[in-house]
Amino acid sequence: MNDRRWWLFPPIAWLSVFLALPVAVTASKAFSTAGLEALASPTTWRLVGVSTLVAAVTTVACLLAGYPVAWCISRMPERRRRWVLFLVVLPFWANLLVRTYALMTMLRPFGVLDTWFAAVFGLWHGWLPFMVLPLYNAIEKLPPRLAEAAADLGATPAQVFFKVVVPATMPGIVAGCVLVFIPVLGAFATPEMLGGAQAFMAGSRIQLAFLSGRNPEAGAAMTLVLTAITLLLLWGYRRVHRSEGLL
Amino acid sequence: MSSRSRLSIVAKDVVRVIDGRRILDGVSLEIREGEFFSLLGPSGCGKTTLLRCIAGFDRPDGGTLELDGVDLARVPTHRRDLNMVFQSYALFPHLDVFENVAFGLRLAGSSSIPEKVREALDLVSLAGAERRKPATLSGGEQQRVALARAIVTRPKALLLDEPLGALDLKLRKGLQVELRRIQSMLGMTFLYVTHDQDEALSMSDRIAVMDGGKVRQIGTPDAVYRRPADEFVARFVGAVNIVDREGRRVVVRPESVRLTESSDIVGAVDSVSYFGARSLLRVAVGDATWLVELPGAVGRSVHAGARVALAVDWNEAWPLPEGAS
Ligand SMILES: Nc1ncnc2c1ncn2[C@@H]1O[C@H](COP(=O)(O)OP(=O)(O)OP(=O)(O)O)[C@@H](O)[C@H]1O
Ligand SMILES: [Mg+2]
Numbered sequence: 001m002n003d004r005r006w007w008l009f010p011p012i013a014w015l016s017v018f019l020a021l022p023v024a025v026t027a028s029k030a031f032s033t034a035g036l037e038a039l040a041s042p043t044t045w046r047l048v049g050v051s052t053l054v055a056a057v058t059t060v061a062c063l064l065a066g067y068p069v070a071w072c073i074s075r076m077p078e079r080r081r082r083w084v085l086f087l088v089v090l091p092f093w094a095n096l097l098v099r100t101y102a103l104m105t106m107l108r109p110f111g112v113l114d115t116w117f118a119a120v121f122g123l124w125h126g127w128l129p130f131m132v133l134p135l136y137n138a139i140e141k142l143p144p145r146l147a148e149a150a151a152d153l154g155a156t157p158a159q160v161f162f163k164v165v166v167p168a169t170m171p172g173i174v175a176g177c178v179l180v181f182i183p184v185l186g187a188f189a190t191p192e193m194l195g196g197a198q199a200f201m202a203g204s205r206i207q208l209a210f211l212s213g214r215n216p217e218a219g220a221a222m223t224l225v226l227t228a229i230t231l232l233l234l235w236g237y238r239r240v241h242r243s244e245g246l247l
Numbered sequence: 248m249s250s251r252s253r254l255s256i257v258a259k260d261v262v263r264v265i266d267g268r269r270i271l272d273g274v275s276l277e278i279r280e281g282e283f284f285s286l287l288g289p290s291g292c293g294k295t296t297l298l299r300c301i302a303g304f305d306r307p308d309g310g311t312l313e314l315d316g317v318d319l320a321r322v323p324t325h326r327r328d329l330n331m332v333f334q335s336y337a338l339f340p341h342l343d344v345f346e347n348v349a350f351g352l353r354l355a356g357s358s359s360i361p362e363k364v365r366e367a368l369d370l371v372s373l374a375g376a377e378r379r380k381p382a383t384l385s386g387g388e389q390q391r392v393a394l395a396r397a398i399v400t401r402p403k404a405l406l407l408d409e410p411l412g413a414l415d416l417k418l419r420k421g422l423q424v425e426l427r428r429i430q431s432m433l434g435m436t437f438l439y440v441t442h443d444q445d446e447a448l449s450m451s452d453r454i455a456v457m458d459g460g461k462v463r464q465i466g467t468p469d470a471v472y473r474r475p476a477d478e479f480v481a482r483f484v485g486a487v488n489i490v491d492r493e494g495r496r497v498v499v500r501p502e503s504v505r506l507t508e509s510s511d512i513v514g515a516v517d518s519v520s521y522f523g524a525r526s527l528l529r530v531a532v533g534d535a536t537w538l539v540e541l542p543g544a545v546g547r548s549v550h551a552g553a554r555v556a557l558a559v560d561w562n563e564a565w566p567l568p569e570g571a572s
Binding site for chain 1: 302303304323324325326327329330331333335337338339340341342350351354355396397400
């Protein structure tokens, strides 16, 4: 037997058990009477819309904050750089719930608790490192002479940034956006704790449907919709950028 | 060499201090329009720093820089009508060859971009590679793209920082000739940085020899080679014998020495290095060592240990100025 094929077995087994099987179970539940009913309900689509919007806003906020942070880190001297990267990752050593409670305490005095702002702020805070790390990775790999070459050929600082730096770090931008967008799309704990009753997103609905045990079919249907949105975005990105030969 | 005498790049007493070290220590140059001017010097002497100051990536701490009579102090990089060719090429990885070359033209809002790009790619013999990405090109090809990208906007002068440094010898020789051809065809001012004296001698109209942040000598290749201003220049630009004669220090190039029947310079051959077309002998005379260059075939017939007599063509010898180091 061919060695190479043998090595393919573990990943295939892993994917079958942890990806294909759950998707199949979810799909079989979703395409039931209760599941299809949920798909036809306007509430489902309103929640999906809200979640998509929140995920998009959070992703953009993470990108806007993460790019300058990643940029500054990449300009630091080697030793300090390692320290700052460590600090960026540090919050992950604390449990998500603990961090969210801490944020609640922080936000309460400002009177913004139980608002959409608090919900998005919490998500932004929680997922920012997932944006910073891939961005840093991409910016750090940028040849140092690239920006100079662009300026030399007549590009203003803004043109250098948008015509050379951004396109050349696009793989990092996309990776960061994917890493933030996908988990935020299905988030429920953080928005519920910080945003209160009004910050009710698709994730909350799914969690409720499954955990209360009353309507897992509806939960499965919504899960599929969220998965489909993610896949659609990835596919769309690939279509646009393959024609430019980026991926 | 061009007979025009208009000046292109002028540096007056340029000083650059980094961490308390004078990286550039009062550099003055006057580069004429259309000239192929080389900066030659050992590693770390400040060549790149000077080029970066001229391009605007770095700022001098003293002195002035001018381009076509205009003081550059207040002109930002993107407004300087100069283009740089980097040793590391610095091609835009997300753009193909065509877009790399078109980059400067698009920023300038230039007309008939496809024609200009094609013309530039023809000039560097890269027609047909328009749609390839830099990552798929060889080092020599990337260097050609970098050159095309720099000349296509027809800047007033081109700054080249060891553009051939990363290439193998054969490719370098070919590109040296090509660079020179392109330069004279366009009549563009080239400021060319190298630490390879053969390259500087064979390509340049004039050479500035630098060391330790200072210019040691400016002159034609012939002047720098045969009439060096000091011992450093003499030793840096090719192999050399420096001997005492009539109380002066005198520069004698190895090719001005030949073997003879009898003379007052007699010694034992230390070693023979054979290079094909020529041979280099090291001859121990007293406690000095003489370098002697001979035609290859002649050198092959001499063996280490042999006793030889040396004849010097003193007309070709050059006394170092008094007081020069
Ligand atoms: N940003 C900097 N910080 C500290 N030192 C620097 C900096 N830039 C240059 N130097 C120092 O200045 C000196 C001259 O550097 P430069 O790069 O101009 O040399 P060079 O003549 O181009 O050498 P090479 O032939 O090796 O490229 C070197 O000793 C270098 O270490
Ligand atoms: Mg250098």
